[in-house]
Amino acid sequence: MSEPCWLCERPLGTRIEWHHPVPKSRGGRDTVPLHPICHRTLHARFANAELARIGPDVETLRRDDEVGRFLRWIAARPPDFHAPTRKPKG
Numbered sequence: 001m002s003e004p005c006w007l008c009e010r011p012l013g014t015r016i017e018w019h020h021p022v023p024k025s026r027g028g029r030d031t032v033p034l035h036p037i038c039h040r041t042l043h044a045r046f047a048n049a050e051l052a053r054i055g056p057d058v059e060t061l062r063r064d065d066e067v068g069r070f071l072r073w074i075a076a077r078p079p080d081f082h083a084p085t086r087k088p089k090g
Contacts, residue, residue, distance in 0.1 A: 006032035006058060007042065009070055013079030026052035040085040041070050 002012050006019065017039040022028030025048055034042075042051070045066050053061050062065055074081070 003033060005035050007034055007038040007040055007061065007067075008074050009033070009076070010077075011079050012082075013042065015016050017079065021054075021056040021058070023048040028052070032056075035076065035079065035081075037082055037085065041067065044085050 004010060005012055006021075012033055013035060016033045017036050018031040019034045019039050019042065020028040020031055022030070029087050042061065045064065046054070046061075060073060
């Protein structure tokens, strides 16, 4: 069995994307596996500067209101579920 998605902790599906918790543009080298929808959600919500500041602290990301709503919504979806990713309002 493979490791779960770094953000939502659901089992990974057939498509896996690799995310740099600290963006490559900010010197990050480590990667973590994500569902494509989880990856897009992170980049829609946070700029690279914010991701660099937060770093590999996934719990801080999960406590964000927008990400928390997404995580509650995605929890019951199958691993290969996909839907358009919306940019947050504001």
